[in-house]
Amino acid sequence: MKHMSKLALATLLSTTMLTGAAIAESHVPEGVTLAEDQTFTYRQLDEFSSLDPQVVEDVDGANVVRDLFEGLMNQDAEGNLVPGVATGYEASEDKMTYTFNLREDAKWSNGDPVTANDFVYAWRRAVDPELASPYQWFMELMSIENAAEIIAGDMAPEELGVKAVDDYTFEVQLTAPLPYFPQMTTHATTFPAPQSVIEEHGDEWTRPENIVSNGAYVLTEHLPNERSVRERNEMYWDNENTVIDRVVALVINDENVALTRYLAGELDQTDIPAGQYPSLKEEYPEQAVSFPRLCNYYYTFNLSDSGPEAFQDVNVRKALALAVDRDIITERVMQGGQPPAYTFTPAAVAGFEPPQLEWAGMEQSERDQMAKDLLAEAGYGPDNPLEFEMVYNTSEAHEKVAVALSQMWKQKLGVQATLANMEWKVFLEERGNQNFELARGAWCGDYNEASTFLDLLDSDSGYNDGKFSNGRVDELLEQAKTSDERAPLYTEVEQILYEEMPVIPIYHYAGVYMNDTDLGGWPVDNVEQNWYSKNLYKIAE
Template structure:
């Protein structure tokens, strides 16, 4: 998912089916006499409950970013929007504070022997926030809406690409999508190929149910007012003042409302880190995501300052359809010239880690307990970028630029780098400007764009170079690598390599776990060798949180969960 105020690809046919379902591991589940896999609350984890008991209802204020581009689950692709959506909506299965998959709207499900049919049994008596019944047909509608080409959902192919009939649905025949509701409490999904980590994909925020009545009545405006933003999660919207705040309150119609400890949750909308820091210091908010970089040295070691590793990569996108970035030698030259150790430890003050590959730490490989990153290092060519030997990379960069026809930058046009002004984005841009001038003789202009227009401009490909980033939606490297598929709705640089597409399709269509991961390793090597983008650093989230605030958790995917918060 896009990392904002700092951050899949369409599978087969063409951010949860994000990519093909090769083979990640899920929790073991018992087998019934009929031979089908059955997952219940007891099998995958207990029903979600407050992280800590006790305390009275809390009115909490937090800052996780500016105005979201959207809070429509089908249209959102940014972490800030998702942080709001996960409080207002709930998927069939959810991820708990221990990063385990537990029942959400579904109390159990079965998987057929061939792995192609998932049957979900919804909890009895589910309701929307307006008190009306929520049924399996609401999931059918939501998934069809996600596939609908008129919705233009960035995650459509990623989430649904291996659901039977997706190709037809993506062309407008929504009834062809392999989802059905035999009765109000049963939701059935038919896949075109087995996906052994499908239970992870359905936890993605785009896979929630949507109330058809409110969309029919309000069209694209349904998310903009509390009266029309009908939801099914722990909280419901009660106020949205653009540029100021979005406030949610406890949803009494949520099936597990008794566990929700919040009275209200106010998202204070700020992009300026100095403003958010001031709000934290005065007690206006109890947690902020955007901390001024100049304050970090004085904050390190304090009880309320946190640096949490999250699974994601900060990278640079090149507009690969237009010169000079249609030349892989040019892209590689600029990428190799970046001193990633300096960026992570000086520009970003040690709050990030230098990127040595595209897929970073935290991702699993084929064997239980194995690491994709470590397997790359040991068995698949090692680290692509040698951060300890940057001088050699710079020498290679000079050779490649000369090979491309621009010795010492002679004749190379002045290029433009687009970013937004939050966190380390602008300091990084200024570093790149000086780095490429000094090392390669390249002149670069910096274009700073307001967040409200930055993402749509980048998604449209209306840039030469732009900062980018992705935080994983689930534990499988395909989630990152599929960004480079030519058909991905999140391929902002419009990178197109048929061999990469083929390798990813093969990785995503095998049910063999080892083959799935090996082909992902091969795809990563191809992507890096072609300089499809330039990995810069691996994400950490650094933030301030009142030490008295308990019961919250921060997932490795960059989400904050506040619905069970208490205050000492």
């Protein structure tokens, strides 16, 4: 399976009905002696947005939710689809109906069986305007019948194209034969939800004393902005093949403090602070790791009515983008193997063919001159300097990048950019409400296909925080949902993004971590970095 594409595996799954137990049994290599204490402790940057599968919207939160809840399908260490609650699925000949066969030994942590009705409830909940899920748009993107109408308030959630054929058969009706639909079921928004628990406890249902989950772990402790603890769920269908007993996530906002605590033995894993990977790799060659990730790092212009008038001029936007020396950002600031970005979509995305963009092949001096000319054409210069505020969420790495950008713009273009940082949840809210001028953005793919990035810039996307709107982009993205030749469509979208520059691509991510040598099973070959604590293990030292 290592070299098999996801789509090929999806086809295999639809006919062979692979079972999860056979896969799980092999995740500890032969000859490995396991440590007596199977506790995995890691650092997260911010308090997670939520532990509700239909509400969570950040990477740190999704990592926890993926442990607490299990969806229809999971991913293996290479990012291939493997069974979750579903043992497999079947697609109709026209690819408009998907039928998932659920395992009968899946249970909630209170002992109740996990049934198709739990998925029906969760998926209806995700599109219900009353919940206002931040990921409503994702459910619409899945092309589920009536999703768009329900989200718009024109139909009832009960009209969503999902049903429980019986307790262990879940059926989905689509409006278009979406070729990557099965991959989308690994996303947290599609995970099941316990209706009776939610109805009993309301917004407090995810508190440790109330929560009922169906994943490999249960939440036993949560101190906001400090720590959360999850422990093995004895009711989990594959509990006997789970090795890690306890997972502790510590919220540490300062990367250097986190590194100090890692080196003191308090953490099994932490992110490497910007600029420190080369020295740490030399000093700790077995612990410092860098590998490609399916994420982008960018700044988005506020193009809504609340945004600066200056940003309505494409020449201003292109000037700022051109003046960014990405090699300095990646090689001198980050120093972790991150590739510079000239497209919004990372080159590592399966099946994506980046266009040959003019600016990507230029020398930086050429870009700088072009930037000066464009800004002057827009009417800005020494006598009329461009001024704006740029915001980012609190992090030393984000601050370093923001400082570097502002200095580049000031030295090359005379631009006055004021920096402001915000706590994570405030940042998400302000950006989502267009209360910004230029804002940091980053996106990690929800599935390995270019649309997971480009759909963010669809006019109707729930995460189009800059409110960029281009009819041709919308048209191309809609065509791609049903096309067998999607690559040329995505390439054209990227060409339009270069011409319009609604966002400034800075770099594409690398996973740059310190991993303790006693931590086994980290999926460095999964570019999406969807990891599951149940697939990790601690090695005896």
